[in-house]
Amino acid sequence: MLDAAYSTISQNLLVHNVGNMTEEQRQAMISLGVEKAQFIADNYLEGKQAKDFMEAMTTIAKFAVNGKKNDNGTVSYAIEKDPLVHAPDDYIHIDDLVKEAFPEKWQSFKDKIVAATEKQDKDALVEAFKEYNQLVKSIYTNQPNLVQDKIKDYGNWQETIKNTEVSKHFSQLDKTSLSNFMEDIKTTNAWLSNEFLVKDLKNFQRYLTRNH
Template sequence: MNINYSQFYRGTTNIPSYGAGPYKKDTLVKYMFNTKDAHGNKIRDKMSKEETLQAMKDIRSGYGDTVIVEFSGDGMAALVESKKSSLVPEDQEAMEEKNAAFQKEITQVDNSLKGLPTYSGMYGADKTIASVLENCGKEEREFVYSIIRQNFLVENCGSMTEEERQANISLGMKKAEYAAESFVSKASRNSFLEAMESIAKLASAGTEDRSGNMDYRVAKGKYLGHGGKMIQTTDSLDMMERMDKDAYAEYCNIRKNDDDGLSSLKYLTNWCQKVGQESPSMVDEYEKLSREYLEKNVKNQKLDKTFAGLETGSKAAFFESLKMFQNSNPNFLSSILNQELASKFWGY
């Protein structure tokens, strides 16, 4: 049975080209399968395991080898996990075993993404981190950006309680401390840690909707160039969503029935031209919202200290102290800690 997946399409982004030959990647395409809309209204049932696998197979088959296809949303079976707080220990254990087995069969996001920078939207912090990592190796860069992606600015936290979400941020900060001590130059350590802490505070202040999707309330980071030469630009679609909700609703309506993406792109382009002519101050107002939010809600945010006792002097020390924490707290943040302890980065 042929299914029209265009309603789940969430955009195409050109990414810095990397790889060579059949492994070259230069485009990121996003699809999101949610069971509820932004207002919490149910729009579809969760997909079964078979439906999820078939959807991913069908969608990926429509793109070439240079394209990375990213899947998200609580409507896909592989991305769904009940909050642990709602499960009795026996049910929780069964759920974790089932999910662990299923994750071996399915990839939520192409692994090629792990080498790409992850930005917070705070230009100063993003540029500082990018500059510091310019002289680091690929493994070290991936490690730092994975902190931002997996510990700080997680897109969906539906599988975690709020206590676990905050603790995950704490774990990220200890990983950042390890990075600072291990492969960041001494001259850059303080600025690097300050930048990472500012992103951690942004993450800590984030809010979660009923589907587990996170909102960090700052303009999305969109940049030209890299490292110390990185230049900030405006994410037009994010600005539309936050500043002109009627236009964004119309854009989403067009996108649902836009198989090739051209109609929605044309609408966005025309909207940008209209804003430039009729509301030239919108960009400043859009950026001002982020600055005010950061000053009021993020600047003085207190960070969780759950993992403050981890050792950061070496890989072995970090790994062993994290393992000891897990042994003492076997039912706390278990999937995150299992993933961390299994990471090739630690080499154990």
């Protein structure tokens, strides 16, 4: 389950290079990622654990939706910032902000992710994501001076993220079983290439079934 969650983030949400994908295809890919996350929550998690997991994945998806793709297909997932006169690019990653504000807690988060992966501990994974979300929220709530140093128009950015809607290219899919879910994805798809979808679903299935 852990690998399925990580692959969903890396292959559907925070993809750093999307090649020649159109923006609509990229948004469809993100929509598929949210549905895959919901499948994991519905079938492998329960109660508050499932709720916390989906809150974290939805937050990641919102950052993904607001990603900016350049002509080379590279996508930057960031918050607008200014002034940073000598910054190497136009964006700063959320991870960089957390790392600067809470260096020790940031390292602790990274260590917990590694440990959870090695132990296949889904409870620890959900808890780590929950703690990460709290760190992000804490920066904007308790350290506005840090944010203001990096972001000229933080208020607009915050409102943008709050109001961001993930597209419904894929929605209300049959999640009663993995086979039904995958078949429904194939039937619904009208945006992603067959090559991408075959590889994506193959990995998702492999990660969810290899220990069964």
